[in-house]
Amino acid sequence: MGAVSRVAAALVLALLVVTVLAPAVAAAEPTFGNAIATPTFLDGIKLDQRVSLPSGVHRVEAYVREGSDAHVFLADVPNPGTGDHVLTYTYETPAGSIYPNTQVLLGFRITLDDGQVVDGPPAKVQYEDDRFAWATLKGDLVRVHWYEGDQAFGRRALAIGEKAVKDASELLGVTETEPIDYFIYADTKSFYDVLGPALRENVGGIALPEIRTLFANIPPSAENDPWVGIVIPHELTHLVFGTATKNPYHDPPHWLNEGLAVYLSEGYSASARGNVERTARAGDIMPLRALVGQFPTTADRFGLAYDESVSAIDYLIRTHGQEALVTLIRSYAGGVSDDAAFSAALGVDVAGFEAGWLADLGISEPVPFGPQPAPPGPLPPDWAAAPVPTANPGASGLPAPTFRTTPPGASDISGPVTLTVIAVLAVLLAIGLFVVARGLSRGEPLLASFTPRDAETPPDAPTPPDAPTPPDAPTPPDAPTPPDAPTPPDAPTPPDPERPPDPERPPDPERPPDPHRPADPQTPPDPERPPDPHTPRDADTPRDDEIV
Numbered sequence: 001m002g003a004v005s006r007v008a009a010a011l012v013l014a015l016l017v018v019t020v021l022a023p024a025v026a027a028a029e030p031t032f033g034n035a036i037a038t039p040t041f042l043d044g045i046k047l048d049q050r051v052s053l054p055s056g057v058h059r060v061e062a063y064v065r066e067g068s069d070a071h072v073f074l075a076d077v078p079n080p081g082t083g084d085h086v087l088t089y090t091y092e093t094p095a096g097s098i099y100p101n102t103q104v105l106l107g108f109r110i111t112l113d114d115g116q117v118v119d120g121p122p123a124k125v126q127y128e129d130d131r132f133a134w135a136t137l138k139g140d141l142v143r144v145h146w147y148e149g150d151q152a153f154g155r156r157a158l159a160i161g162e163k164a165v166k167d168a169s170e171l172l173g174v175t176e177t178e179p180i181d182y183f184i185y186a187d188t189k190s191f192y193d194v195l196g197p198a199l200r201e202n203v204g205g206i207a208l209p210e211i212r213t214l215f216a217n218i219p220p221s222a223e224n225d226p227w228v229g230i231v232i233p234h235e236l237t238h239l240v241f242g243t244a245t246k247n248p249y250h251d252p253p254h255w256l257n258e259g260l261a262v263y264l265s266e267g268y269s270a271s272a273r274g275n276v277e278r279t280a281r282a283g284d285i286m287p288l289r290a291l292v293g294q295f296p297t298t299a300d301r302f303g304l305a306y307d308e309s310v311s312a313i314d315y316l317i318r319t320h321g322q323e324a325l326v327t328l329i330r331s332y333a334g335g336v337s338d339d340a341a342f343s344a345a346l347g348v349d350v351a352g353f354e355a356g357w358l359a360d361l362g363i364s365e366p367v368p369f370g371p372q373p374a375p376p377g378p379l380p381p382d383w384a385a386a387p388v389p390t391a392n393p394g395a396s397g398l399p400a401p402t403f404r405t406t407p408p409g410a411s412d413i414s415g416p417v418t419l420t421v422i423a424v425l426a427v428l429l430a431i432g433l434f435v436v437a438r439g440l441s442r443g444e445p446l447l448a449s450f451t452p453r454d455a456e457t458p459p460d461a462p463t464p465p466d467a468p469t470p471p472d473a474p475t476p477p478d479a480p481t482p483p484d485a486p487t488p489p490d491a492p493t494p495p496d497p498e499r500p501p502d503p504e505r506p507p508d509p510e511r512p513p514d515p516h517r518p519a520d521p522q523t524p525p526d527p528e529r530p531p532d533p534h535t536p537r538d539a540d541t542p543r544d545d546e547i548v
């Protein structure tokens, strides 16, 4: 009863403490004024907010959330201590870090000593390229923005854009309802300021489905260039493709996306066909699995990547029909793998589809670039077969060793030999111990135990008298493992089809160095993370003489 009374008393006391302290905890939270964000293009977004801080503030941070990105960027801010203050923070926005037309949320986060985290109300700002007086024309879905050129140019761009969205949406069976912004830059430098330094050269247009925005570089001199009628549908097809395939798990192969954009904007042109067929005859075709991610950077390979992509789309439609292409693309919305998508839509997996495409081109599968398994080296002549019977692997039930093909880590000759040696040593040890024990039991001195006792034992034998093992049985452990048995380091690792192991491969432009994210310990890199506004996915170079 005494113990129960003490527990009850403790509970009452605890309730009293909680009741007394609860208002104090609530009163200790920080209070915030309105957050004010002031963006300066290519410089930064300045955030100011009045705050009243209680005692017990452990940390003050700024938080930033860009567009629909689920990641939150956090930056430490000096803790000004208890009292009323105006907190200030500047989120730097150098070229390429945030694309114009992106909505950004910024606020301050207070972490108290007890671990409680309080986010102040954020400011919401639209990050814009305000260097120009943009003219705007609105259609049903597309809004065209441009700053050089007349109204006729804007109307033409809008008409092309509206038709492209309509065509691609109908083809892929998706309904676009949210507006799409299309910004047309007249000069290359201003356009590159938007893209940032991490993007490759000669990019003429870029589609960013995550902010439903496209940027293109179309100088006034090119207003009547046929390329304008290509680049706009091309980029808008990417955006509709993004809507049709959106899922958090797996992006479709890049060649599928680009191939469709080229097919819908310009078809399988004679020049593309000629390039592919010429390259095929030369034995220099890149496999489709080399075009899953970003395309090669050299001009000829970059152009060839587009030509091969549209060639594969052309083959797909000729062989399986347009409906199969649409089924294939739409299935990606379910987050399926490439093989699952291809098998369900076409009846063949990716390798089977590629084999059909290559056969259609009249060539066999290209040999991948990069490190190849080294040929087996020569064995010393006396190592060819000698170790095998010694190990007697058949008796052990292990597979018979084959020096040239047994991969590292698999069962090989060293296993049986090691067992044999251990067994022999164990027998010798047991015999030795027995002899010692017998000698000791007879009261003989220990050092005398190895004294020859029997006439059968040679007087000078330094080894135990009754060694039962043939002299050649204890094979040296390393004898059956010839020096070339360790396979060259790259042999067991075949080239990753998703990433051709090209030592010359440049850093992946899909992930340009981000001035913000690496510093954020709260948000580790996530391989499945949705497309990052910092990382353009669909930049396209107008090819060859079409480069503007």
Ligand SMILES: [Zn+2]
Binding pocket: 234, 235, 238, 258, 261, 538, 539, 540
């Ligand atoms: Zn493209």
